Amino acid sequence: MHKILIVEDEPAISRIVEKYLIQSNYECTIASDGFIALELFSKNSYDLILLDVMMPGIDGFKVLETIRETSDLPVIMLTARELEEDRLSGFTKGADDYVIKPFSPLELVKRVDVFIKRIYGSNEISIRNYGPFVLDDKEKTMRKNNEIIDLTSAEYLVISVLLEHKNQILTRNQIIETAFSLDYEGYDRTIDTYIKRIRSKIEDDPKKPKYLQTKYGAGYVFII
Amino acid sequence: MHKILIVEDEPAISRIVEKYLIQSNYECTIASDGFIALELFSKNSYDLILLDVMMPGIDGFKVLETIRETSDLPVIMLTARELEEDRLSGFTKGADDYVIKPFSPLELVKRVDVFIKRIYGSNEISIRNYGPFVLDDKEKTMRKNNEIIDLTSAEYLVISVLLEHKNQILTRNQIIETAFSLDYEGYDRTIDTYIKRIRSKIEDDPKKPKYLQTKYGAGYVFII
DNA sequence: CATTTTTGTCATATTGTTGCCATAATTCAC
DNA sequence: GTGAATTATGGCAACAATATGACAAAAATG
Numbered sequence: 001m002h003k004i005l006i007v008e009d010e011p012a013i014s015r016i017v018e019k020y021l022i023q024s025n026y027e028c029t030i031a032s033d034g035f036i037a038l039e040l041f042s043k044n045s046y047d048l049i050l051l052d053v054m055m056p057g058i059d060g061f062k063v064l065e066t067i068r069e070t071s072d073l074p075v076i077m078l079t080a081r082e083l084e085e086d087r088l089s090g091f092t093k094g095a096d097d098y099v100i101k102p103f104s105p106l107e108l109v110k111r112v113d114v115f116i117k118r119i120y121g122s123n124e125i126s127i128r129n130y131g132p133f134v135l136d137d138k139e140k141t142m143r144k145n146n147e148i149i150d151l152t153s154a155e156y157l158v159i160s161v162l163l164e165h166k167n168q169i170l171t172r173n174q175i176i177e178t179a180f181s182l183d184y185e186g187y188d189r190t191i192d193t194y195i196k197r198i199r200s201k202i203e204d205d206p207k208k209p210k211y212l213q214t215k216y217g218a219g220y221v222f223i224i
Numbered sequence: 225m226h227k228i229l230i231v232e233d234e235p236a237i238s239r240i241v242e243k244y245l246i247q248s249n250y251e252c253t254i255a256s257d258g259f260i261a262l263e264l265f266s267k268n269s270y271d272l273i274l275l276d277v278m279m280p281g282i283d284g285f286k287v288l289e290t291i292r293e294t295s296d297l298p299v300i301m302l303t304a305r306e307l308e309e310d311r312l313s314g315f316t317k318g319a320d321d322y323v324i325k326p327f328s329p330l331e332l333v334k335r336v337d338v339f340i341k342r343i344y345g346s347n348e349i350s351i352r353n354y355g356p357f358v359l360d361d362k363e364k365t366m367r368k369n370n371e372i373i374d375l376t377s378a379e380y381l382v383i384s385v386l387l388e389h390k391n392q393i394l395t396r397n398q399i400i401e402t403a404f405s406l407d408y409e410g411y412d413r414t415i416d417t418y419i420k421r422i423r424s425k426i427e428d429d430p431k432k433p434k435y436l437q438t439k440y441g442a443g444y445v446f447i448i
Numbered sequence: 449c450a451t452t453t454t455t456g457t458c459a460t461a462t463t464g465t466t467g468c469c470a471t472a473a474t475t476c477a478c
Numbered sequence: 479g480t481g482a483a484t485t486a487t488g489g490c491a492a493c494a495a496t497a498t499g500a501c502a503a504a505a506a507t508g
Contacts, residue, residue, distance in 0.1 A: 096240065097329065139393050140442065152465060153441055189485090190467055196487065207486095216475060216484065376454060413496090414456055420497065431497095440464055440495065 002047040002116050003027045007037040007063065008078065009055045017050065020109050026116075034058030038066055042224075043167060045128055048115055050108075051095075052078045064095060070131035070224065074115050076108075130163045131224045133202075133211075142202075149201050154179075158194045159202075162212065162222040171219040195220055225353055226271035226340050227251045231261040231287065232302065233279045241274065244329040248337065251353070258282030262290055272339055274332075275319075276302045292318045298339050302327070354387045355448045357426075357435075373425050378403075382418045383426075386436065386446040395443040419444055 004026045008014040011032070018028045029046070031037035034057055041049075049067070053060035064075055077098040097115070099108055128135045134143045140156050142149045151159065157179040162170060170178075172188040180186075195214075199206040213221050228250045232238040235256070242252045253270070255261035258281050265273075273291070277284035288299055301322040321339065323332055352359045358367045364380050366373045375383065381403040386394060394402075396412040404410075419438075423430040437445050 096243070141393070154466070187468065189469090192485065193467070193487090195485095199486095214485065378455065411457065413458090416496065417456070417498085420499095423497095438464095438496065 001025060001027050003029070003045070004112065005029050005031060005037065005040060005046040005049045007031045007034065007049065007055070007060070008052040009033055010052075013052075017108060021112065024109050024113065026112070034060070034063040037063055041067060041071075045130060045166075046073065047129070048112060049073060049075045050078060050112070051075050054079075071129060072132075072134075073129050076111060076115070128163070130166055130222075133163065133224070135160060135163065144202055151198070151201065155194060155198050155201075158191070159198055159212075159222075162220065163224075166222045166224045169215045169218050169221045174219065191220075225249060225251050227253070227353070228336065229253050229255060229261065229264060229270040229273045231255045231258065231274065231279070231284070232276040233257055234276075237276075240329055241332060244333050245336065248333050250336070250340075258284070258287040261287055265291060265295075270297065272336060273297060273299045274302060274336075275299050278303075288318055300332075300335060300339070352387070354390055354446075357387065357448070359384060359387060368426055375422070375425065379418060379422050379425075382415070383422055383436075383446070386444065387448070390446045390448045393439045393442050393445045398443065415444075 004021055006014050006017055006021075006028055008017070008030070009032050014030045014032070018030060021028050029040060029044070031040055034055055037049075037051075038058075051060045051063060060077060060079075064077070067073065067075065074096045077095045079098050097111060099111060128137070132145045134146075135156075136142075137160075140151075140153060142151055142156065142159065158175060161175055161179045164178075172191040175191050176184050176186070176188060195212060196206075199209055199212050202211060203209050211223055213223055215221055228245055230238050230241055230245075230252055232241070232254065233256050238254045238256070242254060245252050253264060255264050258279055261273075261275075262282075275284045275287060284301060288301070291297065291299065298320045299318070301319040303322055303324055321335060323335060352361065356369045358370075359380075360366075361384070364377065366375055366380065366383065382399060385399055385403045396415040399415050400408050400410070400412060419436060420430075423433055423436050426435060427433045435446055435448060437447055439445055
């Protein structure tokens with residue numbers, strides 16, 4: 001099931017959209033302003049974002065801009081008819097599609113379907129987005145900014161766990177138990193070696209890791 | 225797969241257009257100005273050109289004029305709304321269609337689809353292009369940079385499957401089942417031998433395969 | 449039918465992965 | 479700063495998977 005983040009300040013609209021998307025088998029989260037949206041975005045992983053342009057506080061464009069700093073996630077903008085220039089504006093700033101209000105919920109769902117199908121394929125979810133990193137569980141491949149990162153299968157398991165709990169500190173044992181197995185008999189410091197190897201593949205400067213950071217005395221975090 | 229040349233100076237726009245076209249199974253090349261566009265045009269072969277009118281340096285009309293000296297390739301112009309006369313201008317100078325900015329990427333793709341289908345679509349596809357590799361299913365021949373590569377029929381089947389799923393890891397059994405038959409009774413490691421033989425024919429250095437790569441513990445991928 | 453080419457299997461050589469360790473470097477608390 | 483604790487790193491051995499060359503059976507060729 002694919003996860004959609006709905007960013008919309010009018011509950012009347014977001015509720016309806018949510019209802020339709022749920023009927024179409026999507027999992028929805030509603031953010032009522034840009035701030036909450038960015039907060040949710042940084043902590044969770046979504047497959048598509050519906051983003052209202054006109055919002056109090058941070059507007060849709062600002063939100064999109066921030067999202068685009070780290071992610072290529074598909075974003076559909078919801079714009080008012082009056083703001084015809086929004087179209088261009090939205091595009092030049094990186095939106096993938098736009099829908100003009102007032103829109104038919106069915107139409108919106110159809111657009112979402114098309115996107116999800118095109119990008120993730122109609123089948124089971126196998127692709128996960130984390131900022132510049134994209135994991136394909138079916139292929140067991142990872143990309144950073146669209147470049148394939150060549151990982152061994154054990155490395156893939158480790159980074160997969162770290163990304164699943166991005167921005168959360170995981171102890172070596174948590175990593176081992178989740179990535180490998182609960183009854184893994186090995187030495188927990190072996191994780192250090194995996195971290196070393198993964199860093200050398202994903203970090204620009206493995207000496208000063210930007211993503212895969214150490215928490216002294218605790219474990220490791222994937223910051224994104 | 226048909227090749228599209230996108231001539232557009234704003235990366236924000238060309239990137240989105242490219243993304244959509246790739247999703248619709250087109251192969252895209254982006255030229256960020258008229259100069260590069262003409263350079264690429266003279267060195268490669270495309271099936272359709274998307275041409276922005278407003279560009280620094282040589283503008284779209286000039287580019288179109290030059291292209292028309294030697295080619296009848298379909299060209300779709302991308303024009304700004306303000307320049308309404310561009311329409312006429314564009315037509316009189318030989319454009320095949322035009323799209324007014326701001327445009328919906330989905331709409332643009334639809335237009336491209338219509339064109340490609342009208343012009344190239346009626347004939348059967350027996351020729352498949354994958355970068356420097358061209359397969360002719362009718363002739364059962366493969367070319368690399370226009371040079372015929374002499375393959376046996378089993379080798380052709382294997383590479384055909386790999387290219388059909390280029391950039392996807394295929395297990396030995398997937399290759400066997402797709403290339404040969406579902407009830408193939410043989411030993412799956414026989415695929416290794418085919419890979420060896422194909423590599424010796426298509427790779428510059430079979431020891432360090434650039435195209436037909438091994439995924440340790442998984443299978444093989446054709447990277448292109 | 450004889451000859452050549454293709455196909456599939458196998459044994460062996462080579463390469464890649466994994467987990468561990470010893471030692472170096474870093475971090476933290478005092 | 480200093481020392482103790484913790485992490486980083488390079489290397490290595492055991493193991494697992496792949497690459498390769500040789501060969502015989504099967505097909506194709508003429």
